[in-house]
Amino acid sequence: MANLKKLAEHLGLSQATVSRALNNYSTVNQATRDRVLEAARRLDYRPNSSARRLATGRADAIGIVLPHQDDLLIDPHFADFLAALTKKLATYENDVVLTAADSAKTYQRFATNRKVDGFVISAPKANDERISVLSKLNFPFIVHGRCETDLPYGFFDIDNEGAFYDATKLLLELGHERIALLNGAPDLMFARQRLDGYKRALAEFGMQANPNLIFQNHMTVEYGYKHAEALLAMDPTPTAFLCSSTLMTLGAQRYIREQGLEVGKDISIISHDDGLSSLKTESFSVALTVTRSPIRDAGSEIADMVMKLVKGAPIKDLQKVVPVDLIVRTSTRAPKRRRS
Amino acid sequence: MANLKKLAEHLGLSQATVSRALNNYSTVNQATRDRVLEAARRLDYRPNSSARRLATGRADAIGIVLPHQDDLLIDPHFADFLAALTKKLATYENDVVLTAADSAKTYQRFATNRKVDGFVISAPKANDERISVLSKLNFPFIVHGRCETDLPYGFFDIDNEGAFYDATKLLLELGHERIALLNGAPDLMFARQRLDGYKRALAEFGMQANPNLIFQNHMTVEYGYKHAEALLAMDPTPTAFLCSSTLMTLGAQRYIREQGLEVGKDISIISHDDGLSSLKTESFSVALTVTRSPIRDAGSEIADMVMKLVKGAPIKDLQKVVPVDLIVRTSTRAPKRRRS
DNA sequence: CGATTTATTGAAAGCGCTTTCAATGATTGA
DNA sequence: TCAATCATTGAAAGCGCTTTCAATAAATCG
Numbered sequence: 148m149a150n151l152k153k154l155a156e157h158l159g160l161s162q163a164t165v166s167r168a169l170n171n172y173s174t175v176n177q178a179t180r181d182r183v184l185e186a187a188r189r190l191d192y193r194p195n196s197s198a199r200r201l202a203t204g205r206a207d208a209i210g211i212v213l214p215h216q217d218d219l220l221i222d223p224h225f226a227d228f229l230a231a232l233t234k235k236l237a238t239y240e241n242d243v244v245l246t247a248a249d250s251a252k253t254y255q256r257f258a259t260n261r262k263v264d265g266f267v268i269s270a271p272k273a274n275d276e277r278i279s280v281l282s283k284l285n286f287p288f289i290v291h292g293r294c295e296t297d298l299p300y301g302f303f304d305i306d307n308e309g310a311f312y313d314a315t316k317l318l319l320e321l322g323h324e325r326i327a328l329l330n331g332a333p334d335l336m337f338a339r340q341r342l343d344g345y346k347r348a349l350a351e352f353g354m355q356a357n358p359n360l361i362f363q364n365h366m367t368v369e370y371g372y373k374h375a376e377a378l379l380a381m382d383p384t385p386t387a388f389l390c391s392s393t394l395m396t397l398g399a400q401r402y403i404r405e406q407g408l409e410v411g412k413d414i415s416i417i418s419h420d421d422g423l424s425s426l427k428t429e430s431f432s433v434a435l436t437v438t439r440s441p442i443r444d445a446g447s448e449i450a451d452m453v454m455k456l457v458k459g460a461p462i463k464d465l466q467k468v469v470p471v472d473l474i475v476r477t478s479t480r481a482p483k484r485r486r487s
Numbered sequence: 488m489a490n491l492k493k494l495a496e497h498l499g500l501s502q503a504t505v506s507r508a509l510n511n512y513s514t515v516n517q518a519t520r521d522r523v524l525e526a527a528r529r530l531d532y533r534p535n536s537s538a539r540r541l542a543t544g545r546a547d548a549i550g551i552v553l554p555h556q557d558d559l560l561i562d563p564h565f566a567d568f569l570a571a572l573t574k575k576l577a578t579y580e581n582d583v584v585l586t587a588a589d590s591a592k593t594y595q596r597f598a599t600n601r602k603v604d605g606f607v608i609s610a611p612k613a614n615d616e617r618i619s620v621l622s623k624l625n626f627p628f629i630v631h632g633r634c635e636t637d638l639p640y641g642f643f644d645i646d647n648e649g650a651f652y653d654a655t656k657l658l659l660e661l662g663h664e665r666i667a668l669l670n671g672a673p674d675l676m677f678a679r680q681r682l683d684g685y686k687r688a689l690a691e692f693g694m695q696a697n698p699n700l701i702f703q704n705h706m707t708v709e710y711g712y713k714h715a716e717a718l719l720a721m722d723p724t725p726t727a728f729l730c731s732s733t734l735m736t737l738g739a740q741r742y743i744r745e746q747g748l749e750v751g752k753d754i755s756i757i758s759h760d761d762g763l764s765s766l767k768t769e770s771f772s773v774a775l776t777v778t779r780s781p782i783r784d785a786g787s788e789i790a791d792m793v794m795k796l797v798k799g800a801p802i803k804d805l806q807k808v809v810p811v812d813l814i815v816r817t818s819t820r821a822p823k824r825r826r827s
Numbered sequence: 828c829g830a831t832t833t834a835t836t837g838a839a840a841g842c843g844c845t846t847t848c849a850a851t852g853a854t855t856g857a
Numbered sequence: 858t859c860a861a862t863c864a865t866t867g868a869a870a871g872c873g874c875t876t877t878c879a880a881t882a883a884a885t886c887g
Contacts, residue, residue: 538873
């Protein structure tokens with residue numbers, strides 16, 4: 148176990164010089180730096196990170212807390228996001244520290260503990276306690292999504308409202324009048340934004356959202372199936388589905404087909420596509436019309452943002468909303484005529 | 488920012504006593520301990536974890552490395568596993584440190600860095616470099632799965648071989664003769680084990696595996712669909728599918744149905760079911776016969792094991808293989824007669 | 828009641844690094 | 858040539874905690 152002291156003794160130098168050489172300080176002579184680097188490699192020296200952290204005050208790590216109560220983050224969306232975040236942070240030599248907790252207290256503990264330099268907050272709710280807690284501590288964090296708060300905070304979000312407005316509008320223009328919304332859990336901001344977009348488009352067409360056509364729940368294959376079942380049992384049935392996730396779409400599609408109906412012909416579908424690596428929309432049997440925004444891009448982007456934040460960039464420069472593409476394929480078509 | 492020193496001064500005690508009181512040492516007077524605890528709460532004191540780590544040598548964290556090159560771990564299986572692991576570790580006040588890397592070097596760096604106290608190794612390959620590297624360093628780790636090595640190591644695994652033996656045997660006993668295997672990537676041990684079980688059952692029935700019926704690939708919906716497509720294009724077609732994941736099954740099932748065939752009637756399916764929270768088999772339209780073992784259980788179990796390991800338990804006590812249930816439902820039936 | 832435990836506390840030495848500040852020798856300038 | 862500057866290095870003080878060892882006061886015992 149080589150440490151700085153041994154390395155310094157071995158080289159006949161002071162710890163200070165060795166440390167400087169290792170950390171690329173300009174004030175150290177090129178020849179000695181080379182010597183130090185060479186010796187460090189030979190002795191396989193690696194600085195103890197706790198010691199370095201204690202001395203510098205940096206943890207070189209970003210925290211993510213899994214909410215204990217619900218399983219929202221234990222889904223494929225989160226896996227993709229987390230993987231991208233982790234990979235990008237690795238390029239900054241930063242790690243992700245993961246923990247599970249019931250409450251915002253854990254954020255507080257981690258922050259005052261200095262276990263991490265900052266947080267990434269996923270799946271924010273409207274008035275997310277985590278944001279107020281961390282703001283009060285003046286501790287860096289980036290939100291994946293946005294919330295309803297007057298506190299300034301950094302965020303990365305996609306234009307959920309716009310995406311679902313566009314999608315709904317497309318369906319309306321095709322002549323659909325009964326458009327079902329299979330959305331995520333209603334307390335989550337992204338679901339709320341999508342609902343808003345949906346409503347705005349309807350309103351523009353002089354229509355009002357029909358609560359019976361709106362389901363807001365965990366975005367699983369299971370719920371997709373169940374909701375489709377409930378929707379197709381209605382009379383008249385909706386002519387189009389707007390889904391918040393390809394997982395839901397998968398379930399819904401299965402039920403639709405089981406009923407002998409055809410997606411794109413009998414029922415139009417637009418799905419939001421997070422570009423999940425385990426579920427490519429390219430391979431859906433019917434080419435899906437989607438609002439597309441790879442969640443991995445968000446992970447990568449947020450990694451950059453949180454790094455900037457902990458390095459002192461102002462919050463105002465760390466607020467980003469990106470537009471979402473609407474990709475029209477063959478799962479959307481004008482509704483079949485039916486007399487009402 | 489309260490630290491030990493301030494807290495001690497505030498109390499008129501030495502840092503030593505305060506530290507002892509906070510860490511439940513028995514040698515400290517009950518009255519003073521109460522005083523200390525009370526003051527700590529009031530001042531919202533939280534020990535700096537870097538300092539504590541430096542002093543104790545423990546990191547109170549377990550490492551997980553995402554392989555950079557492939558996306559194997561970025562899938563729902565891993566998400567479930569990771570969530571369960573994280574939650575269980577949290578009960579030990581341990582965190583998960585996540586990073587991404589190309590090679591086994593990262594493990595080495597983390598180990599000598601003392602960033603973590605141990606590792607969990609996922610998706611092991613036959614001769615997994617990570618195991619030899621960590622063994623050489625004498626650094627604690629638990630493998631989720633097993634490998635082919637003579638080095639002693641702790642592991643938690645399910646009986647993949649037995650599960651697929653049982654599943655294959657069931658199909659054979661029903662009279663199936665052309666059984667396709669939709670397996671995971673062939674370099675992964677679990678896929679190999681499942682292939683072995685499949686072959687053993689066939690051998691027992693005097694049959695040999697037909698390589699044309701075996702697909703080994705990432706376990707995605709996409710590949711399930713593609714493989715089913717390839718299989719149903721054969722003549723004669725297989726009468727049963729054995730799938731390594733419900734994701735693949737989902738894809739395969741979709742193709743089957745698109746062809747106007749019926750699962751359970753025209754084609755039997757047995758799927759391995761990891762109990763993914765985003766894809767419950769209970770909600771499959773056809774009740775799936777499955778070999779079932781929730782991957783979350785593995786995560787939880789491994790958390791316990793790795794904690795024991797870092798606390799000094801011998802490796803021999805940390806080697807566990809659990810049996811897998813075969814749950815027979817309606818997706819398996821005797822094959823339709825067809826003259827060959 | 829003096830000697831010996833026992834209970835409780837404090838002083839201080841690390842843990843292994845970074846970083847300030849001072850010191851040295853070499854170099855430059857007038 | 859002497860003072861001033863520069864480049865390079867080292868000594869040492871932390872960072873905030875744990876833990877050993879010694880010290881004290883109280884309690885126990887014969």
